[in-house]
Amino acid sequence: MSRTLNRILLFTCLFFFYAAVAESAGVYLQIRKQAGEKIKIALPAAGTELNRKIVKTVSSDLEISGYASMVNQEFADDTYNTGKLNFTEWGRAGAEVLATIESVQSGENIAVDARLYIVAEGKNIFAKRYQGPSARPDGIARAISSDILKALTGEKGIANTRIAFVSNRTGVKKIYVMDYDGRNWRQITGDNCIELSPGWSPDGDNVVYTSYRSGYPDIYIQNLTSGARRRLASFAGLNAFGAFSPDGNSVALVLSKDGNPELYVMKTDGSSLRRLTKTKSVESSPGWSPDGKKIAFVSDRGGSPQIYVISASGGEFERMTLKGSYNTSPCWSPDGKWITFSSKINGRFQICLLDVKTKETINVSDGRFDDDDPSWAPNSRHIVFRRTKNYLSDLYIVDITDGKLVQITSDKFDEEFPAWSPK
Amino acid sequence: MKKANSVVTCLVLGIFAVTCFGCAGRKKSSRDDMLAAERDAALSFEDIALSELPDMSRFKEPSPALKGIFKDIYFQYDSSVIQEEHRNTLEKIASWMKSHPRTSILVEGHCDERGSNEYNLALGEQRALSVRRYLVTLGVSSNRMHTLSYGEEKPAVSGHNEEAWKFNRRASFLLAE
Incomplete structure (x- = not known):
């Protein structure tokens, strides 16, 4: 008996040891990442203007990822150009990893070679060729960023993700989709009516949103590639805050058809409508737990808006926020550990993290401005949110591990309702 | 009349509850829920389903003559409780509605700019x-009354102070023959 058990244990240990070795061989950063340290990467800008553009985007992606700090990009440009990489020089400049990006343009296409070297060993750990239209260098840059991060950390990061949001830059609040760092805006409909509250399908192909197209607030689902859309919910009264379940089969939403704003779940084909709440209070802003079993939402049943959680099949509410008089906009982290929300603290709206297990909260905002509407990146590390300064709203992303902030929209209009794509 | 009385009681209770929440501040998250439960018990709150919506284009602004009856109803911050000062307006609307049975109304709900857009x-x-x-309790048929929320998207008055906000936390009326 015990001998068999020992054998099983031994086998299990060996298996895990092997798995750990296999994992770390290609994943240079794994151990350092756990220690919270950043890897120092040199990525020299060189070559044509187009190549420099790609390098700039990749550098920015690596920096924002939180895993890298970029070193002295101008240094040793000549060694890079000649193709003779002087690792001693790069080491002296503080680089631990050297990345090179070189491109050859032919007609309307571009071929780009990306390589990674461990400076201390002069060892090449990654090399890949990318091809695409030279009119869209960002597409190639994002792919390179994702692959470099994957090679260094084991995770592809957020370089290829997008953010859906609302802007009033045309004078009407419309839904746009942009790259996660605020570039390449695309308006998703040509309508001239108010659109609000976008959310993503788990495959990242569809956006669900509220539009006043019929004159009334209805919920639509739209495919981002084809542009095809359909109306999911157009009951009498309010139809709003559509949120896809993690399996993509259901949508949580708020309807007032029964005489009060209440939380419902329906299938994405419009069938099987189920009511989850029956209150005389306001319910809003549902967001699913990553396992699809629970829904976080806002209710003012206690006299002020607070964050509650309910089973996706209905039942009792569980109150999650225990302090503050105005807690709204819950969003569950993809790793399940946190619910981020906005809370009014000392007269300012601030982004907070709620530990789902302990219900303890941590402030992310510093309280200098009004921050709200948080949404998680798929890495459970970054959050996009709206910051309002002097009654003008822009979007920011924050790395919750070190509080590093990047402003991603900056104009004289309002950007709001940010929703980070799930992949 | 009895119905109207119970509504008044409820409103008073509601205002009382809101006042309590306002002054006591942070400590009482569980008490909040308790009070809410009490409020729930005090009010017999039933679904009053909304009926099928007419085409939006059928609703028009009230004529200048009717503007004097269909006045905007204003609300306290973060509240949907009907204030005492607006009951008179709602009673006039109700009696007009009862003498014009072919007219239906669209009640538009609005908020000031503070707080979560979604909420x-x-x-x-x-x-x-x-x-x-409230109009149902005054005897107006529920199927003649439709609702539309714009949240904070259509302020009546621009400005970033209470002078503007108090006019933006409102319900306004459109009419369809």
């Missing part, structure tokens, strides 16, 4: 529904 969208709807519910 305000739901709060605006609840304000419109609260007006509708």
Whole structure:
């Protein structure tokens, strides 16, 4: 008996040891990442203007990822150009990893070679060729960023993700989709009516949103590639805050058809409508737990808006926020550990993290401005949110591990309702 | 009349509850829920389903003559409770509605710019529904009253102070023959 058990244990240990070795061989950063340290990467800008553009985007992606700090990009440009990489020089400049990006343009296409070297060993750990239209260098840059991060950390990061949001830059609040760092805006409909509250399908192909197209607030689902859309919910009264379940089969939403704003779940084909709440209070802003079993939402049943959680099949509410008089906009982290929300603290709206297990909260905002509407990146590390300064709203992303902030929209209009794509 | 009385009682209870929440501040998250439960028990709150919506284009602004009856109803911050000072307006609307049975109304609910846009969208709807519910208790048929929330998207007055905000936390009316 015990001998068999020992054998099983031994086998299990060996298996895990092997798995750990296999994992770390290609994943240079794994151990350092756990220690919270950043890897120092040199990525020299060189070559044509187009190549420099790609390098700039990749550098920015690596920096924002939180895993890298970029070193002295101008240094040793000549060694890079000649193709003779002087690792001693790069080491002296503080680089631990050297990345090179070189491109050859032919007609309307571009071929780009990306390589990674461990400076201390002069060892090449990654090399890949990318091809695409030279009119869209960002597409190639994002792919390179994702692959470099994957090679260094084991995770592809957020370089290829997008953010859906609302802007009033045309004078009407419309839904746009942009790259996660605020570039390449695309308006998703040509309508001239108010659109609000976008959310993503788990495959990242569809956006669900509220539009006043019929004159009334209805919920639509739209495919981002084809542009095809359909109306999911157009009951009498309010139809709003559509949120896809993690399996993509259901949508949580708020309807007032029964005489009060209440939380419902329906299938994405419009069938099987189920009511989850029956209150005389306001319910809003549902967001699913990553396992699809629970829904976080806002209710003012206690006299002020607070964050509650309910089973996706209905039942009792569980109150999650225990302090503050105005807690709204819950969003569950993809790793399940946190619910981020906005809370009014000392007269300012601030982004907070709620530990789902302990219900303890941590402030992310510093309280200098009004921050709200948080949404998680798929890495459970970054959050996009709206910051309002002097009654003008822009979007920011924050790395919750070190509080590093990047402003991603900056104009004289309002950007709001940010929703980070799930992949 | 009895119905109207119970509504008044409820409103008073509601205002009382809101006042309590306002002054006591942070400590009482569980008490909040308790008070809410009490409020729930005090009010017999039933669904009053919304009927099928007419085409939006059928609703028009009230004529200048009717503007004097269909006045905007204003609300306290983060509240959909009908204030005492607006009951008179709602009674006039109710009696006009009863003498014009072919007219239906669209109650639009609005909020001031403060707070979550999403929550305000739901709060605006609840304000419109609260007006509708009050008119139901005054004897107006629920199927003649529709609701539409704009949240904080259509302020009546621009400005970033209470002078503007108090006119933006409102329910307004459109009419269809």
